[in-house]
């Protein structure tokens with residue numbers, strides 16, 4: 512299911528992104544798992560993740576349930592140990608490119624956990640986190656790449672400190688603990704897509 516995804520060209524303000532950092536085109540599902548960023552924080556990192564619940568299964572309601580603290584620990588063996596974990600991300604991009612926003616960019620989502628970028632810890636404080644519905648081993652979809660590129664470009668317009676070299680995978684900031692988005696994510700293609708929108 513491909514849908515046409517457009518972006519307004521040029522730099523400066525993006526009218527479809529409000530002052531808090533809610534995207535007009537996203538389905539808005541505020542997660543309780545968020546709080547304020549430390550005062551004066553410059554948002555200067557973008558973290559790409561992959562998630563599927565249960566692992567390898569797509570299309571269910573479980574990611575949404577996890578981000579809203581209503582994951583049924585008995586619904587699947589994988590869920591029991593994670594049902595009480597309080598996590599979220601700013602955005603989730605489904606396999607069909609559908610966009611759901613759980614946390615506005617100006618607030619801190621709880622996506623990175625124990626993490627460090629270039630020696631600076633607590634990446635949640637200063638980053639935006641985007642989850643792609645997927646696994647480390649399954650190719651992501653055309654719709655996901657298209658949506659991700661547009662979202663990234665808009666984020667860079669609002670937060671210009673997020674240069675291409677400050678877009679990383681979860682595995683890069685939590686090595687040994689996390690592997691996502693994994694080898695299935697095509698970084699070269701993604702960076703090219705983003706640059707083509709600039």
Ligand SMILES: [Zn+2]
Pocket residue numbers: 559560561622681689691
């Ligand atoms: Zn992750």
